[in-house]
Amino acid sequence: MRRVVITGQGTINALGKDVKSTLGAMSNGACGIDTLEFANVDRLNVSIGGQIKDYRAEDHFSRQEIGLYDPFTQFALIAAKEAIAQSGLEFPEELATHTGVILGTAGGGLTTQDENYRSVYEDGKNRVHPFVVPRLMNNAAASHISMIYGLNGPSFTVASACASSNHAMGQAYHMIRSGMSEVMITGGSESMLCFGGIKAWEGLRVMSKDGCRPFCATRNGMVQGEGAAVFVFEDYEHAKARGADILAELIGFAMTSDASDIVMPSQKGAASAIRRALRDANVSPEDVGYINAHGTATAANDRTECAAIREALGAAADTVMVSSTKAMHGHLIGGTGGVELLATIAAVKDGMIAPTINHSIADPECNLDVVPNTARQQKINVAITNAFAFGGLNAVLALRKV
Amino acid sequence: MSVEDKIIAIVAEQAFLEPSDVSPSSTLEELGVDSMALVECIFSIEEEFDIQVPFNANDPKASSFDISSIKSIVTAVEDLIAAQKA
Numbered sequence: 001m002r003r004v005v006i007t008g009q010g011t012i013n014a015l016g017k018d019v020k021s022t023l024g025a026m027s028n029g030a031c032g033i034d035t036l037e038f039a040n041v042d043r044l045n046v047s048i049g050g051q052i053k054d055y056r057a058e059d060h061f062s063r064q065e066i067g068l069y070d071p072f073t074q075f076a077l078i079a080a081k082e083a084i085a086q087s088g089l090e091f092p093e094e095l096a097t098h099t100g101v102i103l104g105t106a107g108g109g110l111t112t113q114d115e116n117y118r119s120v121y122e123d124g125k126n127r128v129h130p131f132v133v134p135r136l137m138n139n140a141a142a143s144h145i146s147m148i149y150g151l152n153g154p155s156f157t158v159a160s161a162c163a164s165s166n167h168a169m170g171q172a173y174h175m176i177r178s179g180m181s182e183v184m185i186t187g188g189s190e191s192m193l194c195f196g197g198i199k200a201w202e203g204l205r206v207m208s209k210d211g212c213r214p215f216c217a218t219r220n221g222m223v224q225g226e227g228a229a230v231f232v233f234e235d236y237e238h239a240k241a242r243g244a245d246i247l248a249e250l251i252g253f254a255m256t257s258d259a260s261d262i263v264m265p266s267q268k269g270a271a272s273a274i275r276r277a278l279r280d281a282n283v284s285p286e287d288v289g290y291i292n293a294h295g296t297a298t299a300a301n302d303r304t305e306c307a308a309i310r311e312a313l314g315a316a317a318d319t320v321m322v323s324s325t326k327a328m329h330g331h332l333i334g335g336t337g338g339v340e341l342l343a344t345i346a347a348v349k350d351g352m353i354a355p356t357i358n359h360s361i362a363d364p365e366c367n368l369d370v371v372p373n374t375a376r377q378q379k380i381n382v383a384i385t386n387a388f389a390f391g392g393l394n395a396v397l398a399l400r401k402v
Numbered sequence: 403m404s405v406e407d408k409i410i411a412i413v414a415e416q417a418f419l420e421p422s423d424v425s426p427s428s429t430l431e432e433l434g435v436d437s438m439a440l441v442e443c444i445f446s447i448e449e450e451f452d453i454q455v456p457f458n459a460n461d462p463k464a465s466s467f468d469i470s471s472i473k474s475i476v477t478a479v480e481d482l483i484a485a486q487k488a
Contacts, residue, residue, distance in 0.1 A: 045454075205441050205459040221460045263438065299460040 003236035004176045005402060006247045006345060008089070010082025012075050013227030013329050013339050014050035018082055022339070023346050025328065026354040027375045032329050033212060033223050039118075040195040046207045049193050050225025050330025068131055069144065070109035071191035075228035075335075076141035077148070080185055084149060087232040088244060089183065091149055098181050100153030101142045102172045103230070104164030104188035106334030107197060108157075109136030114196040141189050145230075153181050162294070164188055165229075165337030166387035166395035170253040172233050173397070182235050189228035190335035198224065204263070206298050212331075214295035214324035215302050215370040217361040222296045225330025229338030246402045248345045251382070252281025258392025265301055265388055270294075270308035273394035277384055278312070281398035285316035289380025290347040292340045293370075294388045295324020295356065296331055303365045305386065310368075321378070323356040323371040337387045341397070344385040348401040351379045405451075405483070406476045412446045413472060426473040437462075440469070447475075453482045 009019050014032030016022035025032065036049045057066045057074055069077065080101075091099055112135040119125045134140060139157040146155045154175065158168040165188030172186035192198070201207050201224065208221035239246055254276035258269035278285065294305055302324075310317045325343045332339055343354040352375060359372035384398045403411070406426065414421045417433040424433060430440060437459060444457045455478075456465045467482075468474040 203441075203445065205444065205457055208458075208460075219460070220458055220464070 001177050002179060004173050004233055004250045005236045005239050006231050006250065007234045007239050007244045008083035008087030008232030009229065009247060009342060009345065010079040010086065011227065011229040011339060011342055012052060012078045013229070013332065014052055014225050015329050017052070019342060022342060023352065026325060026343055026346070027352050029355045029357045029373055029375060030328060031357060032225070036193060036198070038194055044195070044198050044202065046198055046202050046209055048209070048211070048223055049198070050223065051193050052227055068135060070112045070135045070140060072105055072107070072109060072189045072228070073141040073144055075191060075226070076103060076189035076230060077144060079187065079189070079228040079230035080145045083230045083232050084185065087234070089232065091151060095182060096150050097152050099151045099183040099185070100175070100181055101145045101151055101155040101185040102158065102168045103142045103186065104158045104160070104166070104168035104334045104337065105138055105141065105190055106159060106161050106164050107190060107192045108138035109140060110197050111191050111194045112136040114194040117196070145185055151185065159334065160393045160395070161389035161391055162331070162333055162336060163387035163389035163393050163395040164334035166385065166397055167255065167393070169231070169337065169341065169397060170255060170395055173250050173253050176233055176235050182238050184233045185230060186233055187228065187230035187338035187341070188332070188335040189338070190332045191226050192224060192333055193226045208297065211358055212297045212327045213358040214293070214297040214327050214356050215306070215363060215366040216359045217363040219297040219299065219302065222298055222326070223330045225326070225332045225336070227329070227332055227339065228335050229342055231341065248348050248399045249402045250397065251283070251400045252277045252398035254280050254396050256394045258394070260392055263390050265304040266392060267304050267307045267311060269392055269394050270305060270386070270388050271311035273396045274308060274312035274384065274386065277396035277398045281382070283382050283398065285313040287382045288313065288316065288320050288384060289378070290344070290353055290383040291320055291322045292344045292383065292385040293322050293324045294386045295326055297324070297326065301388065305388065306366045306368055317368060320369065321353050321371050321376070322368045323354055325354050327357045337385065337395070340385050344383045344399055347380055347383045348399050351377050353378055405480055408450055409447065409476050409479060410472060412450065413443055416443050424472060426471070426476065428472050430469060447479060451479060451483055453479070453486050455482065
């Protein structure tokens with residue numbers, strides 16, 4: 001099997017409009033969650049989120065492009081541009097044939113659906129814009145990246161709710177590892193911060209109205225975010241031969257399914273995903289220095305995830321650093337694993353351990369080192385990043401310092 | 403139908419029981435109402451009485467909306483109707 005490395009990363013999210021500003025915000029423990037601004041927000045009970053403020057599509061795209069790109073596609077394109085530029089890759093025909101795009105998203109072009117349902121149902125219009133379908137389809141972002149960079153390899157979109165990005169990046173990893181592809185553009189994108197997107201989540205009664213406080217005894221629910229993070233995954237020999245800067249090496253990936261409940265998480269399913277990822281990476285629990293947790297700040301997830309980490313790591317759980325960066329950028333649903341991989345890369349590459357902010361009172365049911373409130377500088381070699389989706393779909397990636 | 407009768411009907415439907423099997427002293431636990439059925443009950447109560455019920459599934463006991471028994475739910479709903487329809 002081939003070795004797989006990461007040679008580019010890009011993002012736009014509530015913490016920053018590129019990787020540098022996002023990692024700077026994470027190391028400062030900044031919070032990107034604020035009052036939401038969009039149509040009909042006054043009719044919502046939940047009015048906070050990790051929204052990208054001062055975002056203007058016109059700063060990035062032409063009028064024709066904006067007509068075709070839902071915000072989830074715009075975010076993915078902005079992140080992909082940064083990642084591919086950093087990688088230094090160009091895609092002549094031979095490489096383009098062996099390069100594809102696999103992205104995760106849960107809602108796809110939800111804002112486009114929201115606006116057009118409002119137009120036909122509420123405003124009574126009988127005609128919609130001709131590009132509604134190509135804007136809203138879940139594969140739009142992956143397809144536009146493939147078109148802009150002329151990538152002819154395998155491209156598609158993965159939808160597994162909150163694990164979409166991790167499942168997508170796992171597929172990309174496997175394709176290079178097996179020799180099917182040389183390079184893959186991968187990550188995730190989400191733009192669910194619109195009236196319909198939040199209203200639907202409100203119904204489930206798991207959202208916090210006042211803040212995201214993972215692992216804290218005062219936590220009372222999740223807070224949504226938006227944005228994208230996209231990476232360049234590359235065959236190690238290919239990257240080495242061209243003298244690329246390597247950010248980190250992917251060393252393992254595992255997926256499991258709880259097969260139990262459509263919303264409640266399972267300790268057994270999560271623990272099994274973590275354990276199998278470590279086995280796939282051929283590392284022992286003591287080797288793991290940092291875990292970027294799923295950490296949604298719901299009562300159920302955080303309690304279950306901490307128990308799963310204990311079950312999978314045993315005594316090593318006493319010393320491993322575990323943080324949920326969702327307290328800073330919000331839960332990007334299908335895009336969240338992407339933004340969280342940025343924090344995981346920073347941990348192995350620079351020893352920057354992003355904190356779990358908003359932590360005031362320890363919860364005995366979350367008795368791990370959750371890196372409360374302040375980032376740490378600590379050299380580590382191996383880190384994992386967890387994603388556990390509604391529907392019981394778990395996906396865990398393992399990285400190593402290069 | 404009284405508020406109590408309506409609430410018994412809503413809970414009975416979620417618990418797959420006949421209304422006659424539900425009494426004011428019944429607890430949701432006894433009736434087999436799990437967390438998802440509870441969220442559906444709250445939704446049905448809001449729709450039936452056109453009120454907003456303060457309820458967060460992360461910590462059902464933290465809210466002022468007392469769900470410890472059918473009787474307590476009836477009292478809480480009557481209070482919300484009085485407060486929100488005033």
